[in-house]
Amino acid sequence: MRRDRKRGFTLIELLVVIAIIAILVALLLPAVQSAREAARRTQCKNNLKQIGIAIHAYAEINKAFPMGAMGYKNGDIKDNVESWGWPAMILPQMDNEPLFNEIGVNSITLEQLLSNATSAADLDILRPLEIYRCPSDTTGERLQSGMKRYHFNGNGMPNNGGAGLGDNWRPPTCNYAGSVGYSEVCIPNNMSDRKNDGVLFNMSNVRFRDIEDGSSNTFLAGEREKRCGAGSWIGNRNPRGAGTHGADYVHARVFVLLNHPSNSGNDNCTDGFSSKHPGGAHFLMCDGTVRFVSDAIDFNRPTGDNNNNAINLSNAQKQALGVYQRLGVRDDGQDIGAF
Amino acid sequence: MSVSKQLCVLAAAVTLAGCGGGPDVGSVSGVVTLDGKPLSEASILFTPVEGGRASAATSDAQGNYQLQYTQAIDGALIGEHIVTIATGGEYYDKDGNEHEREELVPDFYNNSREYKQTVAAGSNTIDLKLSSGQSSGSSESEEANSYDGVE
Numbered sequence: 001m002r003r004d005r006k007r008g009f010t011l012i013e014l015l016v017v018i019a020i021i022a023i024l025v026a027l028l029l030p031a032v033q034s035a036r037e038a039a040r041r042t043q044c045k046n047n048l049k050q051i052g053i054a055i056h057a058y059a060e061i062n063k064a065f066p067m068g069a070m071g072y073k074n075g076d077i078k079d080n081v082e083s084w085g086w087p088a089m090i091l092p093q094m095d096n097e098p099l100f101n102e103i104g105v106n107s108i109t110l111e112q113l114l115s116n117a118t119s120a121a122d123l124d125i126l127r128p129l130e131i132y133r134c135p136s137d138t139t140g141e142r143l144q145s146g147m148k149r150y151h152f153n154g155n156g157m158p159n160n161g162g163a164g165l166g167d168n169w170r171p172p173t174c175n176y177a178g179s180v181g182y183s184e185v186c187i188p189n190n191m192s193d194r195k196n197d198g199v200l201f202n203m204s205n206v207r208f209r210d211i212e213d214g215s216s217n218t219f220l221a222g223e224r225e226k227r228c229g230a231g232s233w234i235g236n237r238n239p240r241g242a243g244t245h246g247a248d249y250v251h252a253r254v255f256v257l258l259n260h261p262s263n264s265g266n267d268n269c270t271d272g273f274s275s276k277h278p279g280g281a282h283f284l285m286c287d288g289t290v291r292f293v294s295d296a297i298d299f300n301r302p303t304g305d306n307n308n309n310a311i312n313l314s315n316a317q318k319q320a321l322g323v324y325q326r327l328g329v330r331d332d333g334q335d336i337g338a339f
Numbered sequence: 340m341s342v343s344k345q346l347c348v349l350a351a352a353v354t355l356a357g358c359g360g361g362p363d364v365g366s367v368s369g370v371v372t373l374d375g376k377p378l379s380e381a382s383i384l385f386t387p388v389e390g391g392r393a394s395a396a397t398s399d400a401q402g403n404y405q406l407q408y409t410q411a412i413d414g415a416l417i418g419e420h421i422v423t424i425a426t427g428g429e430y431y432d433k434d435g436n437e438h439e440r441e442e443l444v445p446d447f448y449n450n451s452r453e454y455k456q457t458v459a460a461g462s463n464t465i466d467l468k469l470s471s472g473q474s475s476g477s478s479e480s481e482e483a484n485s486y487d488g489v490e
Contacts, residue, residue: 257384257392257393257395259409259410260395261394261395261407261408261409261410262382262395262396262397262407268382268397295392295409296362296391296392297392298390298391298392299386299391299392299393300386300390300393301386302452303450320452322386322390
């Protein structure tokens with residue numbers, strides 16, 4: 001009898017074993033549940049990394065970063081036409097030169113391509129590209145109606161209106177927006193009015209030496225998700241044309257709070273950076289690294305208005321910029337510290 | 340007995356370890372008015388003077404606003420804030436179309452960075468009473484503003 005008693009285990013011992021197993025499972029469970037989001041996040045980060053490598057390859061060849069948007073018509077710089085965006089311009093470096101040639105980024109403007117189309121099938125070549133989409137985002141392959149922006153029915157598409165497209169054609173999604181810096185996402189018609197202080201803006205021609213704050217301290221691009229209005233890789237839609245318009249298909253600015261809580265009214269997140277990843281968003285820096293920036297990052301903007309008529313920032317205003325803003329502006333001359 | 344006691348302590352420690360953290364915020368709501376009339380669809384930004392993330396809100400048709408720190412967390416960081424209020428710029432209607440809106444708020448409230456409010460721990464009601472007579476750059480009149488500003 002005594003021998004049998006020794007072989008079994010007591011209630012306390014059993015409870016200890018159960019408790020230990022319970023603790024181990026409790027530690028494991030949250031990790032299992034977030035594994036899918038972690039995987040999507042990693043893929044999203046990798047997409048940005050690929051974009052960074054492609055932009056650097058572009059900069060090697062052209063001695064400058066790509067234009068944020070190619071807004072011109074008949075040889076004149078314009079910001080009221082449909083214009084190719086930087087994601088279209090780096091297609092050869094993204095290993096997709098055939099598509100680059102087929103849509104004719106170097107030969108015709110986006111406005112021409114859109115207005116030459118006589119049916120929806122003519123625009124099928126503007127197809128969704130997986131590499132420009134963050135897997136965590138819920139927008140889908142193309143922009144959806146009900147979003148803050150989703151169509152290309154501006155002034156530049158007269159024939160499409162005639163062909164019955166207009167509101168019905170949806171541009172392919174892009175979750176990565178180029179950083180225009182602090183000021184408006186779209187420069188005014190008169191280019192002497194103001195200069196964007198980021199890297200990828202309308203008709204930009206930024207070289208490495210222009211990034212005075214250091215390429216590891218300056219945003220090149222970041223994310224935008226469905227709630228705040230994802231963009232399209234093909235480019236901008238008639239940014240300053242009459243009626244409805246939009247310049248933020250391929251651009252975003254640090255004037256707006258990262259992951260801004262509100263998406264209505266003005267100053268809202270449609271001009272800013274945002275992601276579905278909890279707690280922040282990925283940013284591609286000008287040196288090609290990808291960093292996850294917390295949305296608790298220091299935020300301060302020295303001007304409060306909507307910047308529609310803003311002038312260049314003064315030195316005093318540059319000193320008042322928050323860390324987030326300093327990361328967006330390429331030549332503020334302010335120290336960033338750890339972020 | 341001692342084993343089960345230790346277990347209890349361990350279990351308590353594991354449970355409590357998950358708690359705590361999060362930003363130090365106080366909830367903020369109120370009404371924004373211009374010359375006594377409710378200001379609708381104004382975007383309101385509270386930027387902490389000490390540094391950190393700003394909080395934002397958009398007022399409704401009656402001028403009511405409630406600050407959000409992030410989408411999930413209501414409120415603003417505790418301490419003094421620079422308050423900026425703007426109605427101008429672009430906004431999107433329900434159909435997703437973009438429109439230009441007129442700036443109704445005087446420069447003092449959206450550009451001078453002199454209009455300040457303090458957020459305390461817990462729940463705050465901060466009514467933003469704007470006056471169109473407010474001129475930019477005069478810090479004396481800021482004091483008058485907190486007593487309603489209307490002469």
